[in-house]
Amino acid sequence: MSSIPLIIDCDPGVDDAVALFLALASPRLDIRAITTVGGNVPAAKTARNARVLRQLAGGSDRPPVHAGAASPLERALDIADHFHGAEGLGTLEPFEPSAPLATGTSAEAIVEHVIASAPGTVTLAITGPMTNVALALRQEPAVADRLKCIVAMGGSRSEGGNITASAEYNIWADPEAAHEVLSSPAKVVMMGLDVTHQVRTPDAVIETIRAIGTPAAAATAAMLDYGQYTARKWREGQEGPMHDPCVIAYILKPELFTLRPCDIHVETVSDLTRGHTQVEFRVEASEARHRWGIKADRDGVFDLIVDALRSQA
Secondary structure, three states, rough: OOOEEEEEEEEOOOOHHHHHHHHHHHOOOOEEEEEEOOOOOOHHHHHHHHHHHHHHHOOOOOOOEOOOOOOOOOOOOOOOOOHHOOOOOOOOOOOOOOOOOOOOOHHHHOOOOOOOHHOOEEEEEEOOOOOHHHHHHHHHHHHHHHHOOOEEEEEOOOOOOOOOOEEEHHHOOOHHHHHHHHOOOOEEHHHHHHHHOEEEEOOHHHHHHHHOOEEEEEEEHHHHHHHHHHHHHOOOOOOOOOOHHHHHHHOOOHEEEEEEEEEEEOOOOOOOOOOEEEOOOOOOOOOOOOOEEEEEHHHHHHHHHHHHHHHOO
16 A cells, blocks of 8 residues: 655644654654644744654654744734643653754745645645644645645534634634635645544543553553543543544545535634634535545544554554
């Protein structure tokens, strides 16, 4: 089976960490770069965290990690450390990674890798605010047409928001960037709260992962533990949803998800509904550039994570 060329744009972040561990453990993924952005915690911490996670996953300086935008296109950064912990990694104690950042910004790295690759081959995974991607499209609009597709975690339709009544964090944090990306010619698959809230973590899965015994598995279990803690603190006892791993799971095994063609627009003007995603299903499927996740196989997603981590044991 052929490998999948991939760029991961992220803001680690507890669930970003699980997504990265899944991606780094998956031999089918040819990860060209990990690009980071200010989001769940400030940009300096997300850039460090991505390198910490790469090192725990057994990597040295590959794939390269590039630091990106410290603030949204037009707004001040509002972090989400109340969900991810002060350092962004829950209870995991961060350390100074042995390998430095790669040269060049996140936006520059996205442009470089996409333009250097054959058209329609590179997938771009986005698990944080879309600032870096909007900056890359401003720098080189041809990126949108040359990508195979974007698979992003963001937005909400039927589930309501997790920051405001109607807005999910990744879109709310930089709605202008999300608007620019979704208005581009790029094909986009969106994993919003409608589908990620279906991927809630069973306690038994955490113990299964912990028993694998590798550093990556131990760190993944710690992230899932923290996800349970915050979900039960803020959501009255529910299990913690693993939002960002859905992006990588879809790229590896799309049959785990059901999608609907749609047209997605982002509210950027109203303070009351900032970051709201209008998901319009009344479109011609053949003409739709966007796909919206509506159903997920929870057990299939966690089986994928467990199997990937076991493969490295």
